[in-house]
Amino acid sequence: MRLFAGSDHAGLDLKNHLVAKLRAEGHEVEDLGTHDATSTDYPDWAARVTDAVLANAGSLGLLVCGTGIGMSIAANRRHGIRAALCTDTFSAKATRAHNDANVLCLGSRVVGVGVAEDILDAFVAGTFEGGRHAGRIAKLDS
Numbered sequence: 001m002r003l004f005a006g007s008d009h010a011g012l013d014l015k016n017h018l019v020a021k022l023r024a025e026g027h028e029v030e031d032l033g034t035h036d037a038t039s040t041d042y043p044d045w046a047a048r049v050t051d052a053v054l055a056n057a058g059s060l061g062l063l064v065c066g067t068g069i070g071m072s073i074a075a076n077r078r079h080g081i082r083a084a085l086c087t088d089t090f091s092a093k094a095t096r097a098h099n100d101a102n103v104l105c106l107g108s109r110v111v112g113v114g115v116a117e118d119i120l121d122a123f124v125a126g127t128f129e130g131g132r133h134a135g136r137i138a139k140l141d142s
């Protein structure tokens, strides 16, 4: 799977950890930043990652901030982006199956590393069911 990852300063450590995990598993991951702990604005990183996801069909995005909320708000302003803020594995699997989510948002101050890993695993392994869900997705973009 090809993925693009980004975070603000609050999500930096978790993002770095998850990027390393994905790469170790053989995924192709571009880490678009941030790369240091300097305070920075989450909408800037959401824009970078969503630009990359929109430009690369079939790719996924990973966005991490303190709550995941700012990233999800920012990402979902982009036409064609379906960003899901997940705190559990059921939601991560369901949002791929039903919403064809193309960006996962995580809150580093909300979920621990182990839970975040499991959520990411479920998200990356998930597949869109299509069928009745396809028309609903189309309405999002109409």
Ligand code: RB5
Pocket (backbone or CB within 6 Å): 008, 010, 011, 042, 065, 066, 067, 068, 069, 070, 071
């Ligand atoms: C940064 O302090 C924090 O506001 C940000 O990471 C995020 O949680 C915003 O939604």
